[in-house]
Amino acid sequence: xxxxxxxxxxxxxxxxxxxxxxxxxxxxxxxxxxxxxxxxxxxxxxxxxxxxxxxxxxxxxxxxxxxxxxxxxxxxxxxxxxxxxxxxxxxxxxxxxxxxxxxxxxxxxxxxxxxxxxxxxxxxxxxxxxxxxxxxxxxxxxxxxxxxxxxxxxxxxxxxxxxxxxxxxxxxxxxxxxxxxxxxxxxxxxxxxxxxxxxxxxxxxxxxxxxxxxxxxxxxxxxxxxxxxxxxxxxxxxxxxxxxxxxxxxxxxxxxxx
Numbered sequence: 001x002x003x004x005x006x007x008x009x010x011x012x013x014x015x016x017x018x019x020x021x022x023x024x025x026x027x028x029x030x031x032x033x034x035x036x037x038x039x040x041x042x043x044x045x046x047x048x049x050x051x052x053x054x055x056x057x058x059x060x061x062x063x064x065x066x067x068x069x070x071x072x073x074x075x076x077x078x079x080x081x082x083x084x085x086x087x088x089x090x091x092x093x094x095x096x097x098x099x100x101x102x103x104x105x106x107x108x109x110x111x112x113x114x115x116x117x118x119x120x121x122x123x124x125x126x127x128x129x130x131x132x133x134x135x136x137x138x139x140x141x142x143x144x145x146x147x148x149x150x151x152x153x154x155x156x157x158x159x160x161x162x163x164x165x166x167x168x169x170x171x172x173x174x175x176x177x178x179x180x181x182x183x184x185x186x187x188x189x190x191x192x193x194x195x196x197x198x199x200x201x202x203x204x205x206x207x208x209x210x211x212x213x214x215x216x217x218x219x220x221x222x223x224x225x226x227x228x229x230x231x232x233x234x235x236x237x238x239x240x241x242x243x244x245x246x247x248x249x250x251x252x253x254x255x256x257x258x
Contacts, residue, residue, distance in 0.1 A: 003037045006030035015045045032130040035123050036175045115177050117217040117235075120209075121244065125229040127174065127183065128205040128246050134170035134185065144171050144184065153180040157208040157241060162257030166204055179213035204257065207244040217242045223258055225251045234258060 006027035013024055031041050136147040145155045153173045166186035174181040184206040211217070218224045223234040223245075234245045234254045247253055 001026050001030055003030055003034045006037060007040060010041055010044065015048060029131050033127055033132045034175055117214050120176060120214055121228050121233060124207050124244055125231045125233065125246055129229055129231060135172040137170040139168050141168060148182050153182045154208040154241060160245060160258050176209060176213050179210055182208040205246040209242050211237060211240045211242050214242055
């Protein structure tokens with residue numbers, strides 16, 4: 001499922017009401033993979049909740065129940081009961097407030113939506129820690145680069161030396177405010193540390209994006225380490241690319257790969 005298909009399904013999504021509905025499961029998983037879709041989904045849920053609150057606050061005419069019960073008994077067709085002028089004005093005012101309020105919200109969201117490097121790290125680690133589907137599953141780096149080229153994602157990246165000991169599983173492409181992010185997934189089966197099961201998979205995620213996407217990213221080629229969402233990350237800049245290496249464990253785990 002791609003993001004356009006997910007959006008078409010999620011247009012009918014009701015927050016909290018449909019959270020456990022399996023019909024939306026795959027579309028919700030796509031939200032975790034696409035930051036642009038996640039932004040749209042946040043707006044959709046906020047709009048739904050705003051409309052729901054507005055409708056709940058609208059006054060109900062005192063004679064509505066009686067009008068409904070007596071309407072079928074009338075012998076002559078009549079126009080539906082005219083609502084009091086006050087109710088009409090209240091409904092109109094509520095709709096104006098709702099529309100204008102949502103417009104203000106969208107404007108604020110567009111202005112305040114974080115695009116800095118910290119937000120980027122949180123988004124990428126959320127994808128790594130979540131449920132995602134590889135766009136291409138392959139152990140052949142040339143096949144992966146060919147796919148990335150077809151979708152205009154970064155291909156001229158340099159892998160950290162330690163990653164050559166890991167097995168490539170494949171990759172996918174993410175969107176970051178109009179910039180393509182290449183996500184490469186690696187795994188290694190080796191002797192597990194003491195206290196862990198043997199042959200445990202050790203996953204590593206490698207993200208590559210144009211330097212133009214994140215002007216505030218660390219400019220140094222020396223890696224900057226940070227713990228984000230329970231994952232350890234190493235970030236650095238080389239040439240016109242920004243790299244982020246992510247795995248579980250401690251800083252020393254990544255230092256061995258760089």
